[in-house]
């Protein structure tokens with residue numbers, strides 16, 4: 001069920017995403033006989049069992065859609081126990097770490113499991129994730145969540161300090177991911193976990209000072225790492241709008257120019273718009289999502 005493969009109908013025991021709008025969704029564990037409240041009224045779980053994912057259900061004050069869970073929807077609906085990674089950074093991480101079905105990955109810390117869900121979907125059904133979290137309660141909650149989401153076959157959560165004790169496996173990982181306050185202190189732990197034939201490392205850090213220390217340690221002679229690269233992803237959406245663009249006076253009659261540029265049907269009638277033509281363009285929004293963090297990537301090639 002769920003995060004690693006798709007199915008068409010909702011069953012008891014599934015986790016589903018209740019969609020009430022793009023900024024209003026929540027995850028729901030479906031149980032026979034239960035009733036859950038939404039801002040649009042109650043949903044009876046028995047009402048949605050056996051229906052197709054994507055079905056629209058009418059409640060007393062509105063409607064909701066029942067969506068199939070995906071790592072992307074989980075990222076925007078999960079219970080936050082820590083800061084989490086979002087889909088833009090996650091996409092870059094999966095791509096740059098060259099993850100695919102069968103990859104073995106070591107991660108620390110697990111945090112709220114946002115990235116872990118996306119890693120597991122990418123490496124399943126033959127890969128494995130070893131994820132290390134030193135906060136006991138977070139480690140237990142993540143472990144329970146993976147079980148409830150049907151992911152237990154693809155992941156083990158270890159409650160330990162990755163800096164003091166390293167990863168629990170040696171020379172098996174195709175990739176290592178670090179999202180901890182001092183990744184520079186975990187470079188040798190990462191090297192020990194990676195395969196001797198080589199692999200990829202990524203470290204996520206909000207501050208440039210963390211990045212500087214990490215890059216210094218990665219570039220140290222004998223570290224085994226090379227090709228160090230740093231990225232920052234800034235998400236910027238573009239609104240497509242109709243605008244009036246002033247026309248240059250090329251010595252021709254403006255009506256003639258306009259009809260050549262936009263066609264007779266679009267000739268603008270008003271006097272004030274006489275020396276402009278209308279087109280669609282991309283307008284940047286006034287507010288954009290800000291900085292999330294820096295992504296440091298490196299290749300491990302010990303010999």
Ligand SMILES: C[S@@+](CC[C@H](N)C(=O)[O-])C[C@H]1O[C@@H](n2cnc3c(N)ncnc32)[C@H](O)[C@@H]1O
Nearest residue numbers: 082085109111112113114115133134161162180
């Ligand atoms: C920002 S959260 C990770 C969020 C995660 N990437 C996600 O997408 O949900 C950082 C986590 O690293 C854990 N952590 C910090 N230092 C650690 C260490 N030395 N060993 C293991 N875990 C550590 C913290 O307890 C915290 O849960």
